[in-house]
Amino acid sequence: MTVVDAESRFHVLAVDDSIIDRKLIEMLLKTSSYQVTTVDSGSKALEVLGLREEGDDSSPSSSSSSPDHQEVGVNLIITDYCMPGMTGYDLLRRVKGSSSLKDIPVVIMSSENVPARINRCLEDGAEEFFLKPVKLADMKKLKSHLVRRKQPQLQPQEKPLPQQQKPEPLPQQQKPEPVPQEQKPDQASQQPAEDAPTPEVVAVSECSKKRKAAAIEPEVLSSPVTTNPRLPSSGLAVET
Amino acid sequence: MEYANLRRQAASLKRSLFDQVEDLQDEASPNFAEEVVSLFFKDSARLVANIEQAMEKYPGDFNRWDAHMQQLKGSCFSIGASKMNNECTSFRNSCGQENAEGCRKSFQKVKREHAILRQKLESYFQLLRQAGPARTATRSGGK
Numbered sequence: 001m002t003v004v005d006a007e008s009r010f011h012v013l014a015v016d017d018s019i020i021d022r023k024l025i026e027m028l029l030k031t032s033s034y035q036v037t038t039v040d041s042g043s044k045a046l047e048v049l050g051l052r053e054e055g056d057d058s059s060p061s062s063s064s065s066s067p068d069h070q071e072v073g074v075n076l077i078i079t080d081y082c083m084p085g086m087t088g089y090d091l092l093r094r095v096k097g098s099s100s101l102k103d104i105p106v107v108i109m110s111s112e113n114v115p116a117r118i119n120r121c122l123e124d125g126a127e128e129f130f131l132k133p134v135k136l137a138d139m140k141k142l143k144s145h146l147v148r149r150k151q152p153q154l155q156p157q158e159k160p161l162p163q164q165q166k167p168e169p170l171p172q173q174q175k176p177e178p179v180p181q182e183q184k185p186d187q188a189s190q191q192p193a194e195d196a197p198t199p200e201v202v203a204v205s206e207c208s209k210k211r212k213a214a215a216i217e218p219e220v221l222s223s224p225v226t227t228n229p230r231l232p233s234s235g236l237a238v239e240t
Numbered sequence: 241m242e243y244a245n246l247r248r249q250a251a252s253l254k255r256s257l258f259d260q261v262e263d264l265q266d267e268a269s270p271n272f273a274e275e276v277v278s279l280f281f282k283d284s285a286r287l288v289a290n291i292e293q294a295m296e297k298y299p300g301d302f303n304r305w306d307a308h309m310q311q312l313k314g315s316c317f318s319i320g321a322s323k324m325n326n327e328c329t330s331f332r333n334s335c336g337q338e339n340a341e342g343c344r345k346s347f348q349k350v351k352r353e354h355a356i357l358r359q360k361l362e363s364y365f366q367l368l369r370q371a372g373p374a375r376t377a378t379r380s381g382g383k
Contacts, residue, residue: 019283020315111317
């Protein structure tokens with residue numbers, strides 16, 4: 001149950017394949033009074049979240065970790081974009097595609113300022129996109145995504161769904177520019193989304209390929225980092 | 241003289257590297273900057289070795305080389321090692337052009353900048369220890 005206690009700390013799951021970045025983000029989060037768990041891959045993140053990599057979260061008994069992600073109590077996921085195996089974007093899609101996890105806010109980080117990439121992440125459910133190096137000031141932006149979820153009654157546009165899974169995604173975002181976003185608009189021929197057993201270099205090349213592809217796409221955002229105006233639909237499993 | 245030179249280097253290094261890291265350090269662990277740097281060198285040594293190995297074992301596999309270098313570049317970027325970062329970028333550009341010779345040259349530069357950086361940072365931390373009282377209110381001596 002969602003005990004809204006201002007003093008209880010939020011639990012953030014940070015995902016980054018770089019050990020340096022994990023250390024930095026961990027310190028940033030701890031300094032900002034969050035409880036932190038760091039993992040080095042999207043697949044490990046899914047494990048922590050109680051979701052098997054195959055994407056089947058409908059059978060709780062088959063999950064190796066806690067069947068109910070709320071027991072793990074992750075209030076926010078912050079993930080690097082470019083990672084071998086499952087990219088941050090893939091992880092975002094997995095989380096948002098999961099009925100039990102989709103209300104967890106996801107923030108993406110990247111060292112590359114690629115408007116098309118940023119826009120796609122925001123379109124597909126990310127709350128924020130931070131450009132690396134992430135700063136202490138960026139941590140303040142996280143609060144609003146968490147607090148919002150803790151107090152859904154304060155938001156008039158919220159649908160009154162406490163903890164339930166919404167059947168349909170939110171079409172609430174207003175993006176002025178018609179971004180031709182598909183799953184992966186680039187010519188990333190290798191799609192290591194879900195079944196990249198080896199933490200090899202394939203998906204990382206995809207990130208660099210994306211970068212090249214994105215470089216020729218028109219700039220669709222005036223400012224590279226925007227906050228998604230889309231509000232969450234239902235209360236998040238705020239669990240401490 | 242050398243001391244003054246090091247001090248100058250340390251100051252500019254501090255400016256370029258540590259503004260953010262030391263913010264965190266002040267707030268939390270007093271050794272955070274040094275921990276991060278130490279972690280960086282362990283990790284980057286590993287990544288450099290990976291690249292070296294990849295270039296030997298997989299000649300012409302520019303995607304692979306590039307992917308490894310991307311990881312190293314990421315670390316450099318995060319810690320603010322801009323010269324090293326630039327050489328990493330050159331390497332990646334050569335990969336993009338499938339220019340093996342360009343890659344090899346850039347890689348030498350990456351390694352050189354890495355060594356220089358290590359030396360500078362070691363000096364920096366040494367300086368910190370020597371200059372201890374100037375940084376903190378108490379005379380904490382060596383660490």
